[in-house]
Structure formats: C-alpha cells, structure tokens
Amino acid sequence: MLFVDQISVSLANTTILDRVEFRALPGEITAVIGPNGSGKSTLMRAMSGDIPYEGNIELNGHNIDTLQPWELATIRAVLPQKSVLAFSFTVSEVVNIGLCNGIGAESNKIIFDALSCVGLLGFSQRQYSELSGGEQQRVQLARVLAQVWKPQESVKPRWIFLDEPVSSLDIAHQIEVMNIAKDYAHSGGGVIAIMHDLNLTSMYADNIAILYQGKKLCQGKPQDVMTDEWLSRAYECDLRVNTSPHPPSMYILPHLAVSRSKSDQ
C-alpha cells in the first residue's frame, strides 16, 4: 500500500501542499486530478522522493525516507511528464537503462516484452532522438515497465507512478497506455496516475483523489467523487457529469463555457 500521511511541502514561503493525506492500494489504478496549481505534480515529486517534505510517506510498509535509491527503484518506477535524453542512445538502450543489471539474456527478454507491450518492437534499433514526442513517451513507458517488470515480487506489489502519461499521445495510444496500466494493476501491481483528462480518468480509474489549492478535497470511487459539486468546486467552473447507458460510463462536460466567477457578476 502507498500511504501519504499528512505531508506538507513549502517552497520560498509558499505552501504548495498542506497536510495532504492520501492512500492507494495495489491491484487498482489510483488517479490524482485537480486544476493546475493544485499541487498534483508536487505530490508526485514528493512520492517519488525528489523533494523534501514534512510528514511521512510509506510504500509497502517502508518509510521511503529510510530506503536507499536502489531499494526504492526495485519497488517503484516513475514515468515523468517530460523526458530528456542526452547522447544518441537507441530505443532499446533507453529501455535498458532502467534495468539494475542490464546485460544478459533475461534483460533482453524483458526489453523485448516491454517494447511489444507499448507497440514499438520494430523500433528497437532506431535512434530515440528521431522519434516523435508520442513515440518517445511510449519508449519511456517501456523503460518504466521494464524497471518493475514483475508486478508482484515475492508477494510484495510493485508500483508505477505516472505523471500525466497520455498528454502528448493521440487517442488510440492514450487508450493503449491506459490499458497497459490497467493490466499492470490487475496483475497485482499498484498504479498511481496524475491525470489531466477527466473522461479518461473516469473510464479507467478505480480510485480518484481530487486536489484543490494544495489540499485534498476528496477521495473515493469514481461514482462518489466525480460529481457536479466536487468537480465544479475543484475546477472552478460549472461542470456536469453525464452518464451514457451503452456502454455504461460517465462523461464530464462543462455546462457553460464560462468560469463560475464570471457568471457570478
């Protein structure tokens, strides 16, 4: 389990996260949504161990502050929002970088499988820098998957943290990536995803937390959390949740294309 216990993050006298408490279970996709500036990225960075914070974060029962980087790396992998790469590595080399012991037949198999998973097997010898933004993002996902390839390692679940994983992808690939995340969760792994797209979130997330101005507004199952009230309050505009019967699903649309503050005038 991932347990974020009352963490606060401040930067230059500004409070970015204020005593946020948040839980995620393996076997399901937990999404974190909220408007820009709500602290989603900061929460992700704190959970990934990038920035200092007040409070506790526990992963699989260990306080992440007590774990060495290499120990953490065996439990969780992080897909950043934007990736950089220096030097002319090939696609398969990039995927290989994440592996702790990256040379050998077993590693080759994992890389092969990871690239198949994201649909880029034929790209293994291509130069990473020559790919499109979307293709590069999928290579990074393959790297992340390769790092924590077995979703369950001797009964302990492994985790993937995804920071806006589908922002640069076209819709077919968005669905593909979310399906991969769903498969990973259903195999026993844990998935935390910062999401921008509310509809995709409602389609795939099993558990959703909404952040607003550095605090957690609410957390729960989609049907409990994705309501007009919560969403409109968080996003400061009039949002309506609609349901469609075939297939049974929610879709969220803005009621009027103006923000609430303007409509109050």
Add this chain to the structure above:
Amino acid sequence: MDSLSGYFQNTGVDDRVTSGRRAHKILLVALLLACLLSITIGPVDVSLWLVLQKLATGQSLTNLEHIIFLDIRLPRLITGICVGSALAVSGAVMQGLFRNPLADPGLVGVSAGAGVGAIIAIVMGGFLPVFINNFFGDYLIILSAFLGGWVSAIVLYRIATHNGQTSVATMLLAGIAIGAFAGAISGVLIYIADDKQLRDLTFWGLGSLASATWGKVMGAGPLILISIAIASTLGRGLNGLALGEATAAHIGISTQRLKNIAVCTVAAATGAAVAISGGIGFIGIVVPHLLRKTIGPDHRTLILNSGFLGAIILILSDMISRVITAPSELPIGIVTAVLGAPVFLWILLSKRNASVW
C-alpha cells in the same frame, strides 16, 4: 565509416553492448601493436629483437641499448599510455557528468589549478627552504602542479555543492570564475618571473612526453590506473544521468555519490597526467566522440574503450613527434592537434543532420 558501424551492429537487442565489448578486444590488440611500433621506431637504430634475445639469454645490453630502450623509450611509452588513457577517460566521464559532448577534463578546474601550481613552483621555488628543493628536486614542479589541480577541483566542487546537492550548471560557471582567478595569479607570477623561469613555464605548458622518467611513471602511474579503474564502474550511473538527474535517482542511482566519485577520479587522473606531461589537448574531447560514433554512447563500455583509444592515439602521436623532424622533436600538442582537429571537423560535418550527440 558506415560499413564500420554496420560491422558493429547485429540483430540482438543489446547489440551495442556486444559491439562495445568487441571493441575492448580490438582496441587492446591495437594498443599492443601501437606499443610495439612505438618502442621499435625511433631516430636511433637499435634492434628490439636483439635486445630481447640478450635479455632472454642473460647477456648484458650495450650502454646504448640500455639507455634507448630502458631509459628513454620504455618510460616514454608507459607515460604515453597513462597520460593518453587518463585524458580520454576523464573526457568521457566529464561529458557524461555534464551531459554535454563538449565537456573536457579542464572544466572541473584541474588544468587551471595545475597550471598555477606549476607556475608557483617555477617562480617561487627559490624562496622555499633549501632542504625542500633538494629533497624534491625537479619533482617539485610536478607535485605542485598536482596539488594545484586538486585544490582547484575541491574549491570548485565546494562552490557548486549546496546542501549536499551538486549543481553541474553552477560547476560550469564556477569553473569559468576559477579559471579567471587562476589566470590572474598566473599573470602576476609571470610578470615577476625572470627569463629562464618564463622559458621553463612555456615548455611546461606546451606539453611533452620527452621528459618522461621512471620516477614520474612510478609517481603518477598507479594513481592514474586506480582512477581509471574506478571511473569505469560509473558506466551505469552515467547512462542514467543521461535521462536527467531526477530520472537517474528514480532508477536507483545515488546521484550525489556518482558526482562525488566522478569529480574525484577526473581530478586525480587529469591532475597526475597534466603534472607529468604539461598541457596536451584534444584527446579528452575527440576520443570519446569518435567512440560514440562507432560503438554508441553506452558508458558501460565507452569509458574503458576511451582509455584504450586515448592511449593508442597518444603513443602514436609521440612516435610521430619523435620521428617526423628527427633529430629534433615536434611538440606533441601539435601532433595531437593536427590529428585531432580534422577528425573533430569530420565528426561535426557528418552529424550536422542529427539533432542529438
């Protein structure tokens, strides 16, 4: 060159690691050949075969054979191996650390500091107590250069490290500042130097293996070899760093420890190399580039291969510098520049279409 790259590619997923390992073997053989060439070719006509026979049968060598092989060529060869590999490995590590293909060992402040150290020894040496001068003799300059390089690297590193985190961007800028400061100190010392001291300084700066002695080899050699051995373990870490510092930490690399070790090994290897051979340029930049183009940027094999190739190039450059204007000698810096600049240009031109190095 395309067919050469093709030779190194096969269909496996980690083909470039394989080609990197294959390159180890090829370069090692090439290094042995270069050593053989360098020790047999020279202005004086002595036969290596004859010397080996004599050694094998227990005969004693003539004075000339002894001096040429054991006192001139052999220490020069070993110095060339040490200095060439030190500069190339330092270049590869620096480029990985700064994620910039133009980084060179001098960036960490070592060359500037070593230069100041040498100048201080040359100009102020006379003010030291006599027993120090007698004890160290000519090694005073070497020791001083090495210490200068170290002090400079430490100062630089401290400036760039805050709260246990080292910012490579700050290191770059601090390097410029320290370089300027070192230049100012050097300027003052040059001003008060007399002619002989100035000439000594010029020759130290030009870079040469001509003054290679067993003493220098014994002093600098082990330090360089240990540094290279440690640097070659940084391969996976530097690969990770290529994805950015945050991601490198996510995949389990202790980035601060990596930076500490990288800077230490570069300071030690470059400091020792510059101290015994003066300033020799181009090797640190051109060798890793050449290798990246043929076997790829994977640091796990790049670092050691850079060491081999750097040694080969410096040995061959030294051989050329001894022979081409015999009986006089061309400064080795000129040879490495003449060899290095066209190669560098060729790399630039062929990479014009690529967006990334």
Add this chain to the structure above:
Amino acid sequence: MLQRCERVSLRVTMLKLAFCLALLTLNNAYADSYSSNSKRVVSIGGSVTEIVYALGEQNRLVARDSTSSYPVEATELPDVGYMRALSPEGVLSIGPGLIIAEEGSGPRETIDLLNEASIPFITIPDTFSREGIIAKVVAVGEALGVQTQAARLSKKINAELTAAEEKSRLYNGVRKKVLFILSTRGGKILASGQNTAADSIIKMAGGINAISEFSGYKPLSDESITVAAPDVIMMMDRGGDHVIANEKLFAKPSISTTPAAKTKSVIRMNGLYLLGFGPRTASAVGDLHTALYPE
C-alpha cells in the same frame, strides 16, 4: 711549532692529497683529451656554433641546434631542436662524441641521459660582456682541444671589442636613449630592462637604455613608455609575429608620443648578430653605434 711526529703525519697527508689531486687532474686531462679530439661534435647555441666556425673547426661538427643560424653553412647541418628542449634520443641518434652547449640548454632529463650515455657535455657560460665573450671562446677552445687557436681568436676579438667600446666611449655628442622592444604581440609591448643582452649591447654601443627601473624583459605600460621618452627604438628583424611594420609601430598611442616616433628612428638588426655575444659582436657594436650616431 709542530712536534716531529706531527710534522711527519702532516707531510704524509699532504702527499696523499697531492697524489689524489694529480690523479684527478690526470683523469680529467685524459677525459678531456679523449673527448676533445672528437670528430663528432654537436654545438648547441648560436654563439657557440659561431665560435666553432671562427676557430676553423667546423669540419668536426655533425649537428647543431635551431638557434644556430650563422654562418649559413651551419643551417645545412642536422638540427637537434631548440636548445632548451633537446630530445635525448634525437641527440643520441647523431652519434655524438662531444656536445658543447651554451649555458641554459636542457632540459635536465636530457642532460642526465646524455651523461648516462657517457657523452661529454661541456657547458659554456654566457655573460653579456667583453670578458664574457672571451671566456666563451676560451671555453669552446678548451672543449675542442684547440687552445692555441682559441687564444689567438680571443686576442683578436678582445682588440676589436676594445676598439669598438673605446669609440663608443669617446663619442662626445648627446647620448641617445634606446628602447629595445622584444615583441608587440598581443598588444603588449615587451621591452628590455637592465641586465639583458640588449641592455649590454646598447651600453657597449654608447647608448643609454631608456628603461632602468627593472631587470629582464617585461611588458611596459603606456605611461612608462612616455616617461622613458626613448630617442630610438631597437628591434630584431626576423620574420614572424615579432615583427611589426614601422607605420603600425609609430601609430601605437604609447609610442607616438616618443621622440623616436617624431624622428621616425627605428633600428632593426638580426637577433643573433645583435644579441648573440659571439665573434661578431664587435662588428655589431660598431654597426649599432653608427646607426645611433650617424654623423
């Protein structure tokens, strides 16, 4: 007064000393005569090479260094490189029997290796004066085993130099201030202060070194040049970046204020001829004197 036994032991000690000294001298003499007969001589240093030729011993030369540019025949000999950056293997490849080198040759490691190879390496002291030149000639003569010719040559040089210096001393016009500029590279004017070869030759030719505040070659600030107010500027005339055309020289703001610029007085002479302090120095002094005081 010493007791008898003390006198005996003293005598014995002195005999031993004398015997040792004799051995040493004989040894040295033997070594000297062994090497001083050598037909494979390498001369290092422009003035040393000039002296070898002046002594008529050039047939014994097998190589020279890069500063040995006079006479022209010398440049046809193999060049072992710059005198302060000699390569040991390069020198050994000539198969020398004797090396005569101007003071300051090196580096140390090369000299050590040549000593190890048992090749006699004779250092010739280099002082910028008439006595210094004589000493050079004597030392080279000693090294080559031609002391008689050396004595003759040094007598000739002594006479010529004395005459030249006398002429300079007798000049009763206003002495001119001379600024010797070594280079203007990089915008810095590198000039000669006291105790350099240039300083000595200026004085021998009857001029005054415009710079008296420091020793050696140092860059001058613009104000110092104006204060120094040289009447004449002296430079070496070899090609390359040390040479700057007269117009450009006088255009420099610091120089344009000097009396030298107003009268456009520049003297250029060959570096080795002017500053080498060898057999031609007397003539160089004369030429410089004439150039300074044409009347």
